[in-house]
Each structure stands twice: as structure tokens, then as C-alpha cells.
Amino acid sequence: MSQVTAGRPEIPGGQPVQPPALELRDISKSYPGTRALSGVSFTLRRNQMLGLVGENGAGKSTLLSIINGTVRPDTGTIAINGEAVGFGHPTEAARRGVATVFQEQGLIPTIPVFENIFLGREEKFSVAGALRRRAMIAEARAVLDELEIDVSPTALTGTLSFGQRQLVEIAKAFALARVYPVEPIILLDEPTSALSDHEAAKLFDGIKRWRARASFVLVSHRLADVFAACDELVALKDGQVVDQRPVDSIDETGLHELIVGRQRNAEYYREASQREPGERIVLSARNISKPGHLRGVSLDLREGEILGVAGVLGSGKSTLAKIVAGAEAPSEGEVSVGDNTLRRGSRRDAIRHGIGFVPAERSIAGIIGTDTIDWNLTLPNLKQIGLGLLGLISPSRSRALTAEWIRRLRVRAPGPNVACRTLSGGNQQKVVFAKWLARGVNILVLDDPGRGLDVGAKEDIYALMRDIAEKGGAVLLVSDNLPELIGLSNRIMVLRNGQVSAMIDAPKHAKPREVDVVSAML
Amino acid sequence: MAAQPASAAKATPDIDLRTIILPIVAIVVLIAYFTWVNPLFFSSANALNIGRQSSVLLMVALAGTIVILIGSIDLSVGALVTLTGILVALSVDRFGVLGATLVGVGVGGFVGLVNGLLVTQLKVPSFLVTLGMLSVLSGVANQISQGQSILFMDSTLPDLVNGSYVLGVPNVIWFALLSTAILTIVAFRTKLGRYLYALGGGEIVASHAGVPVTFYKVLAFVLSGAICGLAGVMLTGQVGAGTPTAGSSLLLNSIAAVVMGGTALSGGIGGPHRTFLGVLVIAILTNGMDVTEVNSFTQDIVKGFVIILAVSLTIDRSKYAFIK
Numbered sequence: 001m002s003q004v005t006a007g008r009p010e011i012p013g014g015q016p017v018q019p020p021a022l023e024l025r026d027i028s029k030s031y032p033g034t035r036a037l038s039g040v041s042f043t044l045r046r047n048q049m050l051g052l053v054g055e056n057g058a059g060k061s062t063l064l065s066i067i068n069g070t071v072r073p074d075t076g077t078i079a080i081n082g083e084a085v086g087f088g089h090p091t092e093a094a095r096r097g098v099a100t101v102f103q104e105q106g107l108i109p110t111i112p113v114f115e116n117i118f119l120g121r122e123e124k125f126s127v128a129g130a131l132r133r134r135a136m137i138a139e140a141r142a143v144l145d146e147l148e149i150d151v152s153p154t155a156l157t158g159t160l161s162f163g164q165r166q167l168v169e170i171a172k173a174f175a176l177a178r179v180y181p182v183e184p185i186i187l188l189d190e191p192t193s194a195l196s197d198h199e200a201a202k203l204f205d206g207i208k209r210w211r212a213r214a215s216f217v218l219v220s221h222r223l224a225d226v227f228a229a230c231d232e233l234v235a236l237k238d239g240q241v242v243d244q245r246p247v248d249s250i251d252e253t254g255l256h257e258l259i260v261g262r263q264r265n266a267e268y269y270r271e272a273s274q275r276e277p278g279e280r281i282v283l284s285a286r287n288i289s290k291p292g293h294l295r296g297v298s299l300d301l302r303e304g305e306i307l308g309v310a311g312v313l314g315s316g317k318s319t320l321a322k323i324v325a326g327a328e329a330p331s332e333g334e335v336s337v338g339d340n341t342l343r344r345g346s347r348r349d350a351i352r353h354g355i356g357f358v359p360a361e362r363s364i365a366g367i368i369g370t371d372t373i374d375w376n377l378t379l380p381n382l383k384q385i386g387l388g389l390l391g392l393i394s395p396s397r398s399r400a401l402t403a404e405w406i407r408r409l410r411v412r413a414p415g416p417n418v419a420c421r422t423l424s425g426g427n428q429q430k431v432v433f434a435k436w437l438a439r440g441v442n443i444l445v446l447d448d449p450g451r452g453l454d455v456g457a458k459e460d461i462y463a464l465m466r467d468i469a470e471k472g473g474a475v476l477l478v479s480d481n482l483p484e485l486i487g488l489s490n491r492i493m494v495l496r497n498g499q500v501s502a503m504i505d506a507p508k509h510a511k512p513r514e515v516d517v518v519s520a521m522l
Numbered sequence: 523m524a525a526q527p528a529s530a531a532k533a534t535p536d537i538d539l540r541t542i543i544l545p546i547v548a549i550v551v552l553i554a555y556f557t558w559v560n561p562l563f564f565s566s567a568n569a570l571n572i573g574r575q576s577s578v579l580l581m582v583a584l585a586g587t588i589v590i591l592i593g594s595i596d597l598s599v600g601a602l603v604t605l606t607g608i609l610v611a612l613s614v615d616r617f618g619v620l621g622a623t624l625v626g627v628g629v630g631g632f633v634g635l636v637n638g639l640l641v642t643q644l645k646v647p648s649f650l651v652t653l654g655m656l657s658v659l660s661g662v663a664n665q666i667s668q669g670q671s672i673l674f675m676d677s678t679l680p681d682l683v684n685g686s687y688v689l690g691v692p693n694v695i696w697f698a699l700l701s702t703a704i705l706t707i708v709a710f711r712t713k714l715g716r717y718l719y720a721l722g723g724g725e726i727v728a729s730h731a732g733v734p735v736t737f738y739k740v741l742a743f744v745l746s747g748a749i750c751g752l753a754g755v756m757l758t759g760q761v762g763a764g765t766p767t768a769g770s771s772l773l774l775n776s777i778a779a780v781v782m783g784g785t786a787l788s789g790g791i792g793g794p795h796r797t798f799l800g801v802l803v804i805a806i807l808t809n810g811m812d813v814t815e816v817n818s819f820t821q822d823i824v825k826g827f828v829i830i831l832a833v834s835l836t837i838d839r840s841k842y843a844f845i846k
Contacts (some may be wrong), residue, residue, distance in 0.1 A: 086712070128652070179787075249752050274610070325730075327729075327730055331669060340810070347729060347730055347731070347732050348732040348734065351731075351732040352732075357730055359730060364724065364726055364727070365724075365726040365727055365730055366727060366730075368719075368720060368723035368724035368728075368790065369723070370723045370724075370790045370791050371719060371720070371723050371724075373789065375716060375719065376727075378716070379716065379720055379727070379731040380731040380732055380735070382713050382716060386713075392707070392711040392712060393710070393711045393713070393716070395710070395711070435731070458768075
């Protein structure tokens with residue numbers, strides 16, 4: 001970790017040193033049930049590009065929100081250009097030149113570019129309440145020209161391409177910094193996620209030019225971005241900085257290991273209880289294709305097997321999970337259970353054949369937050385609790401079923417009638433599992449089941465998966481988390497650009513190394 | 523009116539107790555105030571009055587609740603009551619009470635089906651579909667009636683609706699109460715009910731759980747329409763004629779009642795039992811202002827403010843990303 005300095009240090013007998021553009025020291029932030037950041041310190045030197053890398057949930061977004069003032073840290077200090085700042089409000093951050101280029105863009109599509117550039121700071125152009133439109137356009141054009149951004153200030157923002165809008169956001173940051181005037185610190189949050197390679201290259205070219213007049217922090221899933229654009233990188237893991245180092249001192253595989261590289265703990269993944277899969281194939285997928293996502297992917301899932309699916313973001317692994325579970329229809333190929341070919345894209349048919357699905361986006365696809373545990377758990381199980389002449393649901397049977405699963409999966413909740421949105425992520429996830437286990441499914445499709453969960457909850461869920469496999473159930477485990485995949489799976493299928501790039505065996509006493517999996521992913 | 527109808531309020535997805543206490547507090551406060559101004563307000567005769575005046579509103583609000591529960595909205599309810607009311611008046615002499623009821627409920631259900639299909643198949647937001655339908659239905663109702671009340675000879679229907687067969691309480695009140703009870707049971711004790719809540723609370727979750735989403739969405743609109751048809755029958759029986767303006771105040775009052783009761787416009791929270799309370803608030807407020815001789819223009823102003831106040835206190839803001 002680099003030396004953290006405060007104030008304006010002097011080299012003995014030498015010139016005053018330029019203070020760093022941004023300096024974070026001991027930043028911690030907790031949310032109910034999770035510690036998002038603990039003791040994070042790093043330094044962004046002036047006119048540098050710093051890459052912030054880490055897994056989902058490592059704390060990157062929280063850190064950006066703290067720097068741009070939308071989230072107040074519990075402890076710690078931030079200094080900008082050597083001056084301590086008391087953040088907690090976006091306008092103070094803005095006044096210091098901090099600007100964020102968001103993943104989900106912060107521009108209003110229905111107004112022209114120049115209005116977006118000066119949005120919220122029109123007072124400079126205001127004469128008795130009316131805006132001097134021409135002056136605004138002229139200044140916007142000056143900013144755009146200076147940055148060599150080829151966009152007309154009067155163009156309607158919504159008509160621009162995504163890449164162009166991103167450039168406008170950057171121009172906005174420069175225009176903002178000009179007002180105060182300070183040198184901008186621009187936070188780029190996944191800027192290339194929606195760009196073509198060509199557009200991304202153009203963006204980074206621009207940044208190289210603009211770096212003489214600004215400092216950047218880049219958050220990106222694409223490690224290639226970090227290598228293309230950054231001088232230094234800070235690796236975050238579980239809310240802590242694991243390393244800050246120059247980019248040219250590490251390669252892509254090394255970086256990946258740095259990000260995911262917690263020691264794989266055989267105990268944690270219950271490796272000792274990993275069983276040999278049976279002979280019987282319970283589910284098979286043949287030649288699954290979906291334009292832009294998957295090309296000719298086939299797989300066989302045996303009884304008692306946990307089949308892992310690895311791949312980088314955009315490799316098609318999530319789409320594969322949805323297709324196997326019937327939540328999305330493939331354009332070609334079929335999924336079959338036993339001798340039955342399932343109807344494409346029909347969850348109903350998949351459920352009838354015993355396929356449970358735990359989706360990645362828990363809050364919109366897994367759990368109904370406004371409903372109780374009882375109602376969530378019984379949603380696909382109403383037949384079990386229907387009773388009496390008119391087939392009316394029996395509230396007592398419903399509650400009993402739910403109470404039983406709360407107990408079995410050790411869901412921490414006061415009772416079956418608690419609204420699910422009041423539960424922690426781990427307990428919500430257990431409810432999603434319970435929903436399917438209560439139905440007696442023998443195949444589970446899991447998309448990143450550990451996402452956002454704390455260690456304890458993950459452990460419970462891993463134990464659950466082992467239990468399912470032990471009883472002859474089969475699990476398709478899609479995950480971003482390599483140690484998890486390696487620790488839990490019998491075999492790991494690696495996807496790259498929508499195709500199977502490797503099938504790696506992972507028997508319990510001869511687990512593959514992360515590098516082996518990573519090299520097939522990249 | 524009678525106590526809160528049937529069934530397991532315990533197992534409902536209500537989280538915020540405030541949303542159920544508020545309408546009850548409002549009811550108590552309103553009753554106390556109006557009784558203080560005019561003691562005649564607090565009498566069994568006036569209680570029956572309130573019931574008579576709000577039975578049709580309760581039916582319409584129940585219809586609206588079903589659609590609001592799934593997170594959509596049905597703005598055509600009032601106009602549909604008007605139209606079916608006119609059709610009932612036109613058909614009761616020829617087909618009898620049962621036939622006319624079938625006409626009302628059938629047409630109501632059919633209009634609901636059209637609404638539901640437009641929403642789910644053409645993917646037009648329910649707000650716009652049913653706003654258009656409101657205009658269409660009003661136009662058709664005026665076309666048929668030529669703006670005149672439609673009289674009929676039959677006396678069975680008015681007798682059936684206005685008569686008091688049980689405990690001296692007018693039948694129209696019993697119909698509305700029975701409907702509330704049945705729908706409350708449907709909401710909490712049937713697959714249909716659970717699915718409606720699931721659709722409103724999380725459509726993707728529901729579809730992943732194997733709920734045939736489109737079918738149940740359309741069904742919600744069909745039910746809403748059919749109940750409005752029934753309300754049309756009751757209204758025509760009560761008035762003794764089909765009138766082209768009868769349903770005009772129903773839309774606004776019913777939505778106000780639904781929301782005041784605590785059913786969230788975003789869907790998934792609330793239910794028929796809650797709407798019952800909301801209707802009671804509106805009914806008591808309206809009747810109380812009549813009894814205390816507040817003029818009708820002032821009544822609208824007061825009612826408007828009360829609705830805004832009540833809704834601002836009861837809505838669950840965590841469900842709204844933006845307040846628009």
C-alpha cells in the first residue's frame with residue numbers, strides 16, 4: 001500500500017511537492033448487516049488515471065459514491081489537492097471538481113447537449129431570469145472543441161450514440177470544473193460496458209489527451225480497460241484495499257488472482273463431502289444458441305452433480321442459466337429432463353419437470369419484498385396448502401410449511417409473516433432456495449447464489465448445495481466467484497464469447513487452480 | 523355498517539400498521555365531529571343512509587382494487603357502471619332481472635377482457651388503455667340513451683335492490699358487504715388472490731415461479747369489468763332508471779377510497795378489506811357534510827384536500843423510485 005500523506009509535504013531542502021489530487025484515508029462504511037468498506041486508503045496522484053478493480057460487492061461502487069459525496073463514510077478522511085474536505089453532499093464534491101460519469105447515464109435525453117452541460121448551473125448565463133442561450137451554446141462549444149469532442153452543442157442529447165453521450169458527460173465535468181475553477185477529478189464508472197471496442201478505444205485516446213488537465217478514477221469490470229488506460233491500480237476485496245501498484249508491474253492473470261485470490265478454504269466449501277456424481281443424466285441441454293449470447297452450448301447434468309459454469313461478464317453464462325431454467329427462450333437448441341423435451345422459455349414446464357431457479361437479481365426476480373416469507377415460499381407450492389371444499393388455501397398449513405423451512409434452512413426471522421424486504425440478503429436468499437426445496441425439485445439452477453451475501457450466509461448456502469447433491473439432486477451453478485466454483489463443483493464448464501472454451505474436472509482431491517480456469521475465460 | 527369482513531387479516535402482506543390505523547382513526551374522528559355538529563348524524567337511520575349511498579361506490583372500488591393490486595389501473599370503471607346501468611334498464615323488461623344481470627355482468631366482463639387484452643397484447647399502459655375506454659364507454663352510453671334517463675316497467679329489480687329482507691338493512695348494502703367478504707376470501711385464500719398480489723409485488727418473481735402472468739393480468743381486468751357490471755345492475759335498481767350521468771363521480775371517489783384504504787398504486791399491497799375502510803371514510807365524509815349542510819361546492823374542495831392529506835399519510839413511499 002502506498003504512503004499516505006496529508007497537507008502539503010515538503011521534500012527537505014527541495015521544491016514544494018504537488019499534493020495528490022485525491023487522498024483517501026481509513027474510509028469505512030457499514031450498512032445494516034454488511035461492512036461495505038473497512039479502512040480503505042489510497043492516493044490518486046495528479047494527472048493520473050487510477051483503476052479501481054474488484055469483484056461484485058468488493059465495495060467499488062460505495063467507494064465512488066463516497067468520493068462524489070452521495071454517501072457519507074462512517075469514518076475516515078478525504079483530501080482533495082491536499083485540503084481535507086468534509087463530504088456527504090454532492091455539491092461540495094462538485095465544487096471541488098469531482099464529477100462522476102455514471103454507468104446509467106446522468107444526461108437528460110430530451111434536451112440539447114449544451115443544456116445538459118450546464119444543467120443546474122445556468123445562473124452564470126441568467127439575465128433577469130432569462131437564459132442567454134447563445135452564450136451557453138458558445139461556451140459549450142468551446143469546451144467540446146477544447147476536448148476535441150466531435151458533438152454539436154445544439155444536438156438533441158437523445159439522438160447521440162451511447163459513446164457520444166459518454167463524451168458529453170466528460171465535457172460536462174470539465175465545464176463544471178471551469179466554473180470554480182479547479183482541475184477536475186473525473187470518476188468513470190464502467191464507462192465501456194455499453195461501448196464497442198472502437199468506441200472504447202476512442203474514449204481512452206481522449207482520456208490520454210485530457211489527462212494533462214484532469215485526474216481520473218476508472219472502475220471497470222474489463223481488466224483490459226485497466227491495462228489500456230491506467231497508470232496505477234487499486235485492488236479491492238471484501239471492502240479492503242489489497243494492493244495499490246503500478247499497472248505495468250502486473251499482468252492480466254496476476255491481476256485476476258489479486259482480485260479473487262482469497263485462499264480457497266476446503267472446509268468452507270465442504271469439499272470433503274463432495275460426492276461422485278451418479279451415472280444417470282437428469283438434465284441435458286443440446287446446442288443452445290441465442291444470437292449475441294450463446295452459440296451451440298451443450299451440457300449434461302448427472303444426479304448428485306454440481307456443474308459449475310465460469311466465464312467473464314458477457315460470456316453468456318447468465319443467459320445459459322435462464323435458458324436451462326426456462327426463464328428465457330433460446331433461438332435454437334433444447335433442454336430435456338429424462339425423456340421429455342421442455343417447452344422453450346417456459347418456466348411452468350421447467351417447474352413441472354422439477355427445475356428450481358435462483359436468479360442473480362434477487363430483489364427483482366427472486367423475492368417479492370412486500371410479501372411475507374410465507375407468501376413468497378408458498379407461491380409455487382399452493383397445491384400443497386390447498387384444503388377443503390372450495391380448494392381454499394389453508395393459512396395454518398401455509399404457515400406450518402413455511403415455519404418448517406424457516407427452521408430447516410435456519411432463516412433468521414421472527415416468523416413466517418414477516419415481510420421479506422426486512423430480511424438480510426442471506427436470509428432472503430434462503431427463502432428463495434426454500435421456495436424450490438419445499439416443492440421437492442431435484443434440479444436447481446443457481447445464478448450467482450452467493451452475490452452480496454456475508455460469509456456466514458454463504459457457508460449455509462454451500463452446505464445446502466452439498467446436501468442437495470448428496471440426496472441425488474443436481475445443481476447447475478453459475479458464478480462470478482472462482483473459489484466458490486472450484487470449491488463446490490464436480491466439473492467446471494468455462495464459457496468464452498458464448499461458446500464452451502473448456503470443461504475442467506474438479507474432483508475433491510484434485511481441484512484445479514484458479515489460473516487454469518482463468519486462462520480459459522480470457 | 524358491519525364490522526370488517528371475514529378472513530385472515532393476519533396473514534396479509536401489510537407491513538406498515540399505520541396504513542390500517544389511519545383510516546380507522548379518520549373514521550372515528552369524522553364520526554365524532556359530525557355528531558358534535560349535528561347529533562342526528564349518529565343514528566341508525568343515518569347509518570343506513572350512508573350504507574345506501576356508498577354501496578355502489580364500494581362495488582366499484584372493489585373492482586378498482588383488483589386491478590390496482592396487480593400494479594395496473596382501471597380508469598374505465600365509472601363509465602362502465604353507467605353503460606351497464608343503461609343496458610340493464612333497457613333489457614330488464616324483456617329479459618327479467620336475471621337476464622338483465624347477465625347482460626350487465628357479461629358486458630362488463632367483456633369490456634374488461636378488451637382492456638386486459640389491449641394492456642397485455644399491445645403492451646399499452648393500462649392508464650392509457652382504460653382512459654381511452656372511459657371515453658369510448660361514455661360515448662356509447664350517451665349514444666344509446668341520447669342523454670336521457672332510461673325508464674323501465676319492471677318493479678322486481680328496484681324491489682330486490684331497495685328492499686330490506688334481513689335485519690331491516692337494505693339488500694343493496696348486503697350485496698356490497700357480501701361482495702367485500704367474498705373478494706377478501708378470494709384475495710387471501712385462493713390461488714387467484716395470491717397470484718394477484720405476486721404480480722403486483724414482483725412480476726418477474728411470479729413468472730419465475732410459474733405463474734401464467736398474462737392470463738392472470740387479463741383475468742384481473744375481466745373481474746374488474748364484471749364487478750362494475752354488477753354495480754351497474756345495483757345502481758339502476760336503486761335509482762329505478764338508467765341514467766347517463768350516474769357513474770361520473772364514481773371513478774374519482776373509488777380511486778380515492780382504494781388508496782386511502784392503503785392499497786398501493788404500485789401494486790402488491792393492500793386488498794379488498796382495506797378498500798372497505800377507504801370507502802367508509804369517503805362515505806362518512808360525504809354524508810356528514812350533507813347532514814351538516816355544507817354546500818356541495820365546498821364539499822368538493824374539502825374532499826379533495828382530505829384525499830391528498832390521507833394519501834400523503836398512508837402511501838408507502840419506499841415503493842416509488844420517483845414521486846411523479
